[in-house]
Amino acid sequence: DQQVKQNSPSLSVQEGRISILNCDYTNSMFDYFLWYKKYPAEGPTFLISISSIKDKNEDGRFTVFLNKSAKHLSLHIVPSQPGDSAVYFCAATLANYGGSQGNLIFGKGTKLSVKP
Amino acid sequence: KAGVTQTPRYLIKTRGQQVTLSCSPISGHRSVSWYQQTPGQGLQFLFEYFSETQRNKGNFPGRFSGRQFSNSRSEMNVSTLELGDSALYLCASRSSGQPLVLGEQYFGPGTRLTVT
Numbered sequence: 001d002q003q004v005k006q007n008s009p010s011l012s013v014q015e016g017r018i019s020i021l022n023c024d025y026t027n028s029m030f031d032y033f034l035w036y037k038k039y040p041a042e043g044p045t046f047l048i049s050i051s052s053i054k055d056k057n058e059d060g061r062f063t064v065f066l067n068k069s070a071k072h073l074s075l076h077i078v079p080s081q082p083g084d085s086a087v088y089f090c091a092a093t094l095a096n097y098g099g100s101q102g103n104l105i106f107g108k109g110t111k112l113s114v115k116p
Numbered sequence: 117k118a119g120v121t122q123t124p125r126y127l128i129k130t131r132g133q134q135v136t137l138s139c140s141p142i143s144g145h146r147s148v149s150w151y152q153q154t155p156g157q158g159l160q161f162l163f164e165y166f167s168e169t170q171r172n173k174g175n176f177p178g179r180f181s182g183r184q185f186s187n188s189r190s191e192m193n194v195s196t197l198e199l200g201d202s203a204l205y206l207c208a209s210r211s212s213g214q215p216l217v218l219g220e221q222y223f224g225p226g227t228r229l230t231v232t
Contacts, residue, residue, distance in 0.1 A: 036223075043120070043206050043223030044159070089159060103149065103172050104221070108158035 003027045004092050006107035013114050019077040021110050023090030026071065030092040034104065035064060035075050038087045047088075048075070080114045087111045118143065120209050120224035128230045134195040137227045141188050141209030148190040149221065150182060153204040162205075165190055194229075202231045 005024045013019045023033075031052040036044035050057040050064045050073065057064050063076045077084055090107040121140045129135050141148050149172075150162040161174040165184035182192040188209075194201055204226040211220065 041225060043208070043225050045223070046221070091159075103161035103164060103174065104151075104159075105161070106151075106159035 001026070002107075003030075004090055004105050004107040006088075006090055006110050008110050009108070010111040010113070013080045013112065015082055015114055015116050016079045019075075019080045019084065019112055019114065021075040021077075021088050021090075021112065023073045023075075023107055024071060025073075025092050027092070027105075028068075028071065029094055030105075032093050033064070033066060033073050034091045034093070035062075036089045036091060036106075037084075038089060038109070044089055077112075080112075082114050082116050085112055085114050120207060120222055122205075122207055122224040122227050124227060125225065126228045126230075128232060129197050130232055131197055131199060133197050134193060135197060135229060136191050136193045137205055137207075137229070139190045139192075139207035139209075139224060141190070141207075142211075142222055145209035145211045145222075146188050147210045148184055148188065149208045149210075150190070150192050151206045151208065152176075153206060153226070154202075159206070162192065197231045199231050202229060204228050 003026050034049040035047040037047050038044040048059050048062045048064050050066050055066050061077055066073045087109045089109045091104040093104050123138045139148055147166045149164040151159050152162055153159045162176055163170055163182050164172040168184045179195045184190045206223050206226045208221045208223045
């Protein structure tokens with residue numbers, strides 16, 4: 001059973017508008033969440049993260065919102081640019097997992113297309 | 117600083133064969149994790165090595181194995197290849213044994229394995 005879900009496989013947005021990418025998780029013990037961006041033929045690149053003790057983290061055009069009660073997080077990109085077109089992965093981890101180091105549990109990704 | 121490198125970038129193998137993939141982490145990084153990316157399952161954690169020891173393992177069969185050398189370079193091996201093993205295999209490195217926070221994990225471009 002998938003612990004991290006990105007229910008929209010694709011999203012198309014006009015340049016300059018807001019892009020909202022959503023992610024749901026099932027494991028209430030997850031305490032750290034990350035977003036990665038992936039271009040074709042490249043590995044994922046870290047974008048932004050949020051700890052479970054916060055409900056919002058902002059970095060330039062990117063903001064991540066966390067709603068722990070709903071087990072939901074979202075990534076907002078404002079304004080969207082054509083260069084933002086990529087696959088976005090949501091990931092969760094147990095930052096202090098069992099004495100060992102937590103691995104990342106990824107969603108299946110959402111392909112964002114920003115049209116000029 | 118050079119990034120994470122993976123060799124080979126592309127590989128075609130026949131069912132039943134075995135394959136070895138290589139990952140060279142960023143200089144100074146001691147942790148290497150491996151992930152499998154498929155269209156159906158997304159990105160899934162295989163295992164993590166730190167200072168030549170496997171300290172975390174995902175839910176994959178024993179046909180998938182790995183090791184890490186004293187220079188932190190890592191290899192993963194898949195024996196008795198199946199068609200379903202066709203995937204992009206990504207490795208990621210990070211500098212320390214600290215909990216996985218702040219997106220400090222850096223991914224390589226991956227090895228595209230095709231099993232025929």
